[in-house]
Amino acid sequence: MSFQRSWYAKILRSIFSYSSTSRPRCRRASPTGGFDLRFDNDYPLVTLVIAKGQYAISSQFVSTMVAEPKTRPVPHAPPYVRGIINLRSKVMPLIDLRLRMGYPSARKEQEEFRRLMEQGEQDHVNWLNELEASVEEGREFSLTTDPAQCDFGKWYASFRTGNNTLRSFLKKFNQPHRKIHALAHKVKALSQAGRHEEARRLIAIARHNELKTMVQLFQKTSKIIAETHREIAMIIETPTFDYGVAIDQILAVEFLGQGTIEDLPPGLEMQTSNNIVGLIGRRQTDNSTVQILDPMRICDPDDVKGLILNPEQAREPEPAKTLTPA
Incomplete structure (x- = not known):
């Protein structure tokens, strides 16, 4: 196994050690309609790099990771939807997180x-x-x-x-x-x-x-x-639908500094990463700022509704190879 695959396998072990058999649950909704990402401090965050910026997603929404996913483009999809992937016979959209956040791919x-x-x-x-x-x-x-x-x-x-x-x-x-x-x-x-x-x-x-x-x-x-640069996709499970996100790099699975997670400053919400950042916090390792992504805002179900038109289309992508934690 290569060093990179070993590294991501280690990341998966960290995620699975906190994972639950049930789907993520939201205690209360934020005023903007997404999740209030402060709802469960029992789960660490998966910190990652997107276009040199540091972001994070709660590990309770991350089910697995896929190495170099192969996609099948679909017509009429939003620009940030790269296509569909086939994961264990389950077809879902793959989101180019860079494009979704307004960066070059x-x-x-x-x-x-x-x-x-x-x-x-x-x-x-x-x-x-x-x-x-x-x-x-x-x-x-x-x-x-x-x-x-x-x-x-x-x-x-x-x-x-x-x-x-x-x-x-x-x-x-x-x-x-x-x-x-x-x-x-x-x-x-x-x-x-x-x-x-x-x-x-x-x-x-x-x-x-x-x-x-x-x-x-x-x-x-x-x-x-x-x-x-071997692309990795994280598979995100929300209470209503699943999707993959293509990311640049995973840094760690970690808890942020105690008491550092807070709402975005007033007026910054609409200026930050296409309004998909819910909160901000600081890493314990170096006190650097991390923007916490809201998984319910990353992929709008209405944007991907109807992308899979028939069973033949669903079978087109090659099955994605997951990175196992073993």
């Missing part, structure tokens, strides 16, 4: 990242080709020699990520990227001195060494993004 971000890496690779191939052409044609080299000023360099200096594997790997760009841009000054000096053959030799060496290394790094970075 994780899939879109991954595709944009892949294109960025491809563009960075091509830009530096073109950069070295242009440097070579400037030597051959005896003209001024016009592209930037500052590694911090090329498009990739600007992105590299500003990019931040919580992905430890990616953050560590990106450091490998630093040396070859600086060397390849510094090459322009050496080549220019040799060309001005009439030592064109030496300039060509430096470019050839850089193409075989620094550029080759950078091309490999760009390609490997795209693979790391694909390999480290």
Whole structure:
């Protein structure tokens, strides 16, 4: 079993240790019609990451988790409904929680990242080709020699990520990227001195060494993004209906700080995550703020009513593979 699957299995064990055989019960409704999520402090919260923000759902609504769920798109569904999934012969909608909360989807971000890496690779191939052409044609080299000023360099200096594997790997760009841009000054000096053959030799060496290394790094970075972001869906059970939510990352199953859970400040409800945040609280580990999602607001039954049109459609998605706690 992979580390990631082991980690989520551990999370499931934490959830199941508090789970009940009955469906979640609501002691009283909130003024907005959803659950009052303070109703049962006997259940910890599943804290999770959505688009770099920290959120949570009460574990009493979480029945299981699904690894990389395969969905069947359905016509006329709201944009945030990715499609339907088949879990133990039970078909339910899968909600893209990022889209539901007004963020770009994780899939879109991954595709944009892949294109960025491809563009960075091509830009530096073109950069070295242009440097070579400037030597051959005896003209001024016009592209930037500052590694911090090329498009990739600007992105590299500003990019931040919580992905430890990616953050560590990106450091490998630093040396070859600086060397390849510094090459322009050496080549220019040799060309001005009439030592064109030496300039060509430096470019050839850089193409075989620094550029080759950078091309490999760009390609490997795209693979790391694909390999480290394995989507997980949590299956949510409410008193009236069930659905899945696609999430970025699960942090922990935990109780928030005692006395920290409270209503959203006045006027903030309509500004926060499409009005599906019910309460806020703070984690005991680092006192960071967590927005607590109301499971009855995440998926509106009226939005998904009639998505499954017939039995044949229900059998279309491949059965989802749950992550067992054993």
